[in-house]
Amino acid sequence: MLRILLAGFGVVGRSLAEILVERSEELRRGEGLNIRIIGIIDSGGAAVYERGLNLEEMIKTKKKSGSVSHHDDYGRPGLNVLDLLDELEVDVLVDATPTNLSNGEPSYTYIRKALASRIHVVTVNKGPLALALPALKELAKHKDVIFRFSGSVGGGLPVIEFARQCARGDEIIKIEGVLNGTTNYIISRMEDGLEFEAALQEAQERGYAEKDPSLDIRGLDTAAKLVILANEVLGIKATINDVHIKGIEELRKKEIDEAIRSGETYRLIGRVDSGLEVKPTRIKREDPLAVRYSMNAVSFTTMNSGVHVILGRGAGGRETATAILRDLIEIKKKLVEVKV
């Protein structure tokens, strides 16, 4: 049984709870995965029950009152993740808190504390990964705990796992990708005829872009994901400070129109080989990376078996929650192996 502390109860955290409500019996039988969420923390405080919270009630409480900490029986207003890491016996911290690319907080402190206390960690928060992945991996290794973050790149698309398969018995020498759905939606709509501002507004109305979409537009979200791939797939100990970044803020419809007249287009591409770079890149329209709207695409150039490309929707609460589940299954599998 895995006792889980869930930090963050936004779209992703709630989707995880929903999937567990629907599928816990099936996961128990099919994967031998027995999950108990013993604590949930959102911005208002916590809900705690060591025998396992009723997730349907938690979703209802959150919807009704804005915070799980208002639950009549299990609500604990004012408590935070650090308190509960001390108080409870936790097997895995699942971190679904919002990304902060300035200093990675508070997620960075949560993850460090969990790893230092020998608690396994699954995170989908790109902040700590972009800023300090080499150090966090080192800490996890030192403490002999598992640290996974499949959902941080590509949402539900298993990009990191796919890369590991491509690399097995071969060597990946270059990664290139369209890693941010918001900017790709904007560029696609500019291809369709909209100006930048109108396309951005539409992306916001459709819920792709945040109210402050600058992390996307300025290329920082792409850079964060590129850093994660560089570390995890190529073993390059980089942080976001090592990435040369140019966003799409200066890309104008005129340039896209001109590219299209020659059978080409632009995509915001992150690329890592010897160095790391994010920039609007002119490519052929039939290039596999020329995916449209909110799709992501990543290509892996290998030494012996050619170029492998993976495409799919790169975000979404349910998709990202599925990636968390994948990591939990992996942790459970590894723990069983160790016991044998």
Place this chain on the structure above:
Amino acid sequence: MLRILLAGFGVVGRSLAEILVERSEELRRGEGLNIRIIGIIDSGGAAVYERGLNLEEMIKTKKKSGSVSHHDDYGRPGLNVLDLLDELEVDVLVDATPTNLSNGEPSYTYIRKALASRIHVVTVNKGPLALALPALKELAKHKDVIFRFSGSVGGGLPVIEFARQCARGDEIIKIEGVLNGTTNYIISRMEDGLEFEAALQEAQERGYAEKDPSLDIRGLDTAAKLVILANEVLGIKATINDVHIKGIEELRKKEIDEAIRSGETYRLIGRVDSGLEVKPTRIKREDPLAVRYSMNAVSFTTMNSGVHVILGRGAGGRETATAILRDLIEIKKKLVEVKV
């Protein structure tokens, strides 16, 4: 150390030998994979050396004389795979013999004998898989040996492994794919303006199509791969007899031209959900499956995390040999786990 008997020394077998010559030291250090090829069999006979054949010499002998059995010191003309399975102490049979979709022979007999003798098997031969995968899997399970065939679908593109990742913590409900590079090349060239016959001739000149391209054209190669995916990914115990198959032999340039005028095109698509079907299918040109020339593309529709697509060159000696290597690494890993 893995003692390997290599059946078949055509393009794929020789590519495997070349990769091992180039990378054996690296594979030993990086993956702990220590390989010794103790026997190679081609259509002329065998070469055998229990302390490990010199692969550079084998490649040279094959090139010069047409068969490894002509090697001065280790050549054993007239011996076949069955003889050597009896005579040698083999850990893994690597089957790189040519595909025969009529009755799967002689590969089917080789694989059965190896599994029955508790020898692990890696094959890239689609014949036995298309005709009897459920039975062969059952036999391997019964004898508690490992049976792998990554290179049989997608060449170097890790299709089966990727599907396993997509299915983890989720459920795959449909697979659709462009699984045959030859027919896709032909259709792509018809899009470019060639008639069927001219496109076929060009595919043959470029080495994509066999002299007898009927397995490709009639959709049988696609159907074989579809059967492998259905068994391995969806757990459907199907054989090629369960597939409703229509090839591209009746697809005419006129139909393609007409589709293109509406922004669509044709692809020879294999599809499995409740049933198994191969047929020329009209799709949008921006559909991720509308890959061009010798590319393959496979899409996996999942219950919770959307549609995942992978693209890549689906064939080639070096690519397929890399898939064999991936399977050998997997076998080595599993054997170590069992020992622990």
